[in-house]
Amino acid sequence: MNQHDFNTLLIDFVREEDVLYRSQNLNFTNSAERHMAYERIAEKLRRHGATYEQTHRLNEKFLKLKWRYMKEYHQVEEGKQSSWPYYESLSFLLPSVLELERKRLTNAEEAQNREHPPPPQPMPSNQAPPAPQQQFVEVQTCEVMPTSSNGTKSRTAQKRKNQVMLEETDTRLMEKRRVTNQAFADFVACKLDEMPEPIRTYTERQIIDVVMSVHVETYQEISQSGVQQMHHGDREIPIATEVYHPNSINEQPFDHCQTINATVRPRATRTPRKPKNDL
Numbered sequence: 029m030n031q032h033d034f035n036t037l038l039i040d041f042v043r044e045e046d047v048l049y050r051s052q053n054l055n056f057t058n059s060a061e062r063h064m065a066y067e068r069i070a071e072k073l074r075r076h077g078a079t080y081e082q083t084h085r086l087n088e089k090f091l092k093l094k095w096r097y098m099k100e101y102h103q104v105e106e107g108k109q110s111s112w113p114y115y116e117s118l119s120f121l122l123p124s125v126l127e128l129e130r131k132r133l134t135n136a137e138e139a140q141n142r143e144h145p146p147p148p149q150p151m152p153s154n155q156a157p158p159a160p161q162q163q164f165v166e167v168q169t170c171e172v173m174p175t176s177s178n179g180t181k182s183r184t185a186q187k188r189k190n191q192v193m194l195e196e197t198d199t200r201l202m203e204k205r206r207v208t209n210q211a212f213a214d215f216v217a218c219k220l221d222e223m224p225e226p227i228r229t230y231t232e233r234q235i236i237d238v239v240m241s242v243h244v245e246t247y248q249e250i251s252q253s254g255v256q257q258m259h260h261g262d263r264e265i266p267i268a269t270e271v272y273h274p275n276s277i278n279e280q281p282f283d284h285c286q287t288i289n290a291t292v293r294p295r296a297t298r299t300p301r302k303p304k305n306d307l
Contacts, residue, residue: 029079034082038073042090047061059220085225093118098125
């Protein structure tokens, strides 16, 4: 199949798969659905006589056509005429091209505003200055438990209540962190889907290198810090730290060092008091 016929069929088959260019499609950012769409297009092209080499990396070939269409569109907007034979057949990409232009302009304006913020407007002399904003600080109150004669019961109840409050706080913080991580992962996946295949592969490798580099440095710092001891009352409780092995990134998971057995200092023996003689 010659190149012109291949491009014509590719454009026709892509038009039928709006998941590849229409952002309103619910699966537009779903990489699995987009991959399946390209597989269906490749099967159709092979049935029409295309070779395996021609149907390999269809996403890159379609992106080249898309970028060329964007270039031709800007020339037409400037008053020039397009002699490219696929310009009219790719007109279904115009909404997505305009959306990309709006995003690009918005990002450029935001970057410019961050670098050069607008100067504050002068306040009229007859206008009173704005009232200072009131800051509301949430104060967490703890219920004071009544103390008994020795205070043991009240202290135990207060410790139990503090422990419950700490567990609830940790749970909320973990849930918030999980939601934030998922949102960041979705954002990165969306941006990767918009990139051509060679750029996307290079970017994925860069991300993995950065994450693994930080991971390695963290474990090295932990392994160099040794074993810390947490003092509680008159006891020393050893805390085992993790040791990082450099050869474990690609071959095996990180190993953990065995807990270091440290001797707990015994309490000082006390001489029992002598019983008082009954009068």
